[in-house]
């Protein structure tokens with residue numbers, strides 16, 4: 001479903017979820033703090049339009065990094 005309004009290529013969205021997964025799985029201070037800090041860091045690193053991506057994530061169940069992982073990532077897998 002909802003990839004229709006995906007503001008970045010599907011491959012980049014999948015890479016974003018993979019990046020968040022790796023960051024949240026890292027030790028130390030990487031756990032979800034109920035923001036999009038990791039998702040945003042990835043978007044900044046690839047020069048993506050973060051405000052548009054944030055809107056899309058929230059519309060697809062990803063209200064913070066861990067929800068991006070569980071909800072948005074799962075939807076993307078269904079998409080592929």
Ligand SMILES: [Zn+2]
Nearest residue numbers: 032034064066
């Ligand atoms: Zn979270």
